[in-house]
Amino acid sequence: MNLRTCLLDSFQAAVETANPAHTVPRYLPDPAHVNGRMFVIGAGKASAAMALAVERNWPENKALEGLVVTRYGYGQPTRRIKVVEAGHPVPDYNGMLAAQIILKQVKCLTEHDFLLCLFSGGGSSLLPLPPEGITLADLQELTEQLLRCGASIQDINTIRKHLSCIQGGQLAAACRAPVRALMISDVTGDDPAHIASGPCAPDPTHFSDALAILSCYQLDVPASIRNRLTAGDRQQLNETPKPGASIFKQVENIVIASAHQSLAAAKNFFQKQHFNTLILGDTVTGEAREVAKVFAAFIKEIRRHPDLLKPPAAILSGGETTVTVKGSGCGGRNTEFLLSLLIELGGLDGVYALACDTDGIDGSEDNAGALITPDTLARAREKKIQAGELLANNDAYRFFEQLGDLVLTGPTYTNVNDYRAMVIV
Known part of the structure; x- marks a missing residue:
């Protein structure tokens, strides 16, 4: 297979x-x-x-x-x-x-x-x-900041609804x-x-929630936005x-x-291929590289104790991780998750994984996501590709691009969030 x-x-x-x-x-x-x-x-x-x-x-x-x-x-x-x-x-x-x-x-x-x-x-x-007093340019600047700060989609949308x-x-x-x-x-x-x-x-x-989110992420937004949210918090505007x-x-x-339905379909697919399959849930959130560390630990535990989930096994999850952008590289949350997972696994034998956005676009690049195989890290070392340096620069796209391991689907015309599948054989 x-x-x-x-x-x-x-x-x-x-x-x-x-x-x-x-x-x-x-x-x-x-x-x-x-x-x-x-x-x-x-x-x-x-x-x-x-x-x-x-x-x-x-x-x-x-x-x-x-x-x-x-x-x-x-x-x-x-x-x-x-x-x-x-x-x-x-x-x-x-x-x-x-x-x-x-x-x-x-x-x-x-x-x-x-x-x-x-x-x-x-x-x-x-x-x-935008309401009166807020320009499209204001919204664009706000959006750029929200996308870079690692805010959850719930936090982002709380602000959007009040603008x-x-x-x-x-x-x-x-x-x-x-x-x-x-x-x-x-x-x-x-x-x-x-x-x-x-x-x-x-x-x-409420307006107060939107203000609290700005404060939490220490965003320096246009004055027009802060003024409107403040006025709303003071009940000078309709909620x-x-x-x-x-x-x-x-x-x-x-x-x-929804992601729940799509994960169920993927589980059915793997079971037909005779994989023992586990769905970890469709609400996985958190910083992509940190979530990957948890998943890597789980995979290592199964490798040590195969009675937990007997290979061949498939582990599935959905949800939406976030990325706090500190570097200048390219890539979305799925490639960042996967590169972090790869580093944590350290070339562990018999482990394959895929992470993709179901809309066909991971972040702002042209790929849905990427995949890794047991030899991915070794192939990267042969090409002198520095996985750790690229991850630190939020440049996971470049890592997988150089190895030919990007998943390119084009638009899928749907969107039920992220799809992650890890296979252990």
């Missing part, structure tokens, strides 16, 4: 389970119950593929229109729902213009219409609509029509309030809609795909 191929096939099984073509149709409203306009909006790396799935499963004789925003390169050939491509992870003008149009259109809907929302990972960046006219339940608040939001979850715990920063979900966070608000009585938030 080719274990590299096995790892790649398991990743494909995980991704395919979250394919919008499979997940969206079963959650569409009954066309017979939609008497007015069927209006579709969305944002995220999967939104265009979700829109295409809606079109292919909605009757041709029933009206259908709308607008979704996705990352550059993630568009799909829709006919009735317009697709706009915009910046991610740093928001840009295209995204802001699309957000303005979406909010305006949503405000025009009546109680006889139906609003279908399609949200997925990346939706927060792709749907930026938006759409997120944190505000889109639902602007709509008179019934709302159904279909979500492909890229956040640990699958909380609708954090998927695309919850445009249609109640927001339990985002909270749990229990009456506006959510006509709103449904449905998670249609």
Whole structure:
């Protein structure tokens, strides 16, 4: 059995389970119950593929229109729902213009219409609509700082929701029509309030929480941002809609795909290949290189005591680690995790591993992730590639690029967070 191929096939099984073509149709409203306009909006790396799935499963004789925003390169050939491509992870003008149009259109809907929302990972960046006094440049600078400081996605989205006219339940608040939001979850715990920063979900966070996060990470943000958050904390501005608000009585938030489901599909794949398989969970978080050390210790323990999980064994996990960027290298959290894991394992025989982002992009590079084999460290030493130095410089991409061990998939048109698989034989 080719274990590299096995790892790649398991990743494909995980991704395919979250394919919008499979997940969206079963959650569409009954066309017979939609008497007015069927209006579709969305944002995220999967939104265009979700829109295409809606079109292919909605009757041709029933009206259908709308607008979704996705990352550059993630568009799909829709006919009735317009697709706009915009910046991610740093928001840009295209995204802001699309957000303005979406909010305006949503405000025009009546109680006889139906609003279908399609949200997925990346939706927060792709749907930026700052309030008065905050510029797009302010949001861009803030985003750059948040991405480098190692903040969790929950912390990042708490700030975003208080610097938006759409997120944190505000889109639902602007709509008179019934709302159904279909979500492909890229956040640990699958909380609708954090998927695309919850445009249609109640927001339990407050301005004070956003200020505390800025303080925690010691961020030097534009004065306009700090001034707005401070004014909100002093109750000089309206808070985002909270749990229990009456506006959510006509709103449904449905998670249609998640890391849990994708890990289950990967487990099924490995079991068919006769691997003893263990899922460690879909909510693994923390600094990528530190999480890798824990996983390495676990693998070594199994190597010493095979009765814990008899080889051939597969260990799976999901979630979203973070990287505090201190160097000037290239690479995302999955390659950083994998390089740290490789160093900790020290060339341990019989261990293979893969770590990839299910959206096909790890960080801001062109790879989904990478993989390691028992000879990876030896091959690096032969080429005089310094693993430790590259990790210290946050340059894991360069390490795996030089060895030909990057995983390149291109856009997958879905996103259920990170996928990690470790195989012991």
